[in-house]
Amino acid sequence: MYKVKLHARGQLFEYSCSSTVTPLQAARNQFIPIPTGCKQGGCGMCKIKVLEGEYSQEVIRSHEALSDAEVENGYALACCMVPKSDLHIITAEDYAKKEKVEI
């Protein structure tokens, strides 16, 4: 079991996630309100920025949901990845807001 720290909807959630479950499904299983859409890598609703941690992700996904540049910058889709260590993640929405405040 890995520990996940998730910033979503302006709050911090901490939950556990096994190496065979997506951080999206693990959050939902623990009633954590992570934004969720198609769970297929098509809509991009669960896009997150990984602040810390190792993970592996599915390469086939909509490039509109997650571009190559975003992958390089540590963004991922929470429905299309599994953790390989503890994770510290933030939803793309919360990250954008945070960046705005810091600027």
Place this chain on the structure above:
Amino acid sequence: MARVMRLGRVELKVLDLEKSVEYYTKIIGLEETGRLGDSVYLKAWDEYDHHSLILTKSNTAGIAHFAFKVETLDDLAYYEKKIEQFGCATSRISYGTRLAEGEAVHFILPTGHHGELYHEVEFLGTAVGTLNPHPWPLGKKGIAPHRLDHCLLTGDDLKSVTRFFIEALNFRQSERITSVDGEELLGTFLFTSNKAHDLAFVKGPDAKLHHAAFYVDSLHEVFKAADLLSMYEVPFDVTPTRHGITRGETIYFFDPSGNRNEAFANGYITYADFPTITWTEDKIGQGIFYHRRELSESFMKALT
């Protein structure tokens, strides 16, 4: 001139072609009718034409185009002119661009979606034929809908897109969603056949797909479709319920590229003299999900 007949085909962009073909044949239960380049063509068992769904490999999901079939080549020329008169540019898609299709008239909607009109397409026939047919074919697979039913698209300028379909293509509006004061149009449901909707739009980002729907017979068939989706572990958006709008019975779920699909049953029939039904924004929850009476985030925001 005759009315535009029906939504004849939809082309969806898919991320993994073979996985998508497997989903649309095994789980939805459509029949593969041909392949050309990066596209696979499919039809439902009760449809006569060569295809109603085209899956095209892409690195994004969503809708590549939708197309309505007209009754004659004269109708095609007539509506081509009407589209031009409305102020939308048209171009001709030439014969043989896609499999089993003749020429089509292409246009771009005020919401950025690519639309086409066409008359010519190869005739294949239904699985039960036209001579003493059985009510359904033996050996159906998956959900096995009768046909492609309708699409819901999103866009910003719903007033213009409504005007386009009514003025240029002679559609009618069965229902609409407005702000409480009636000023802003938030949803528009359009028909050219006798169905409650052939194409609909809700307020949202331009050029996006909300869902493509397939028609099944009854609430029982909706429920059976839902059972199948669970057996195949297809992600659900909405489990069986009723729409206030159209009165249809429904489930929503996602194809392997995240394109939302619907299995839709019933809904009332429309006639040309029916007035438009209005839903105000404060009642939108029950307009869309009649039982739950609340919208969900995924339903409103997950688009491809």
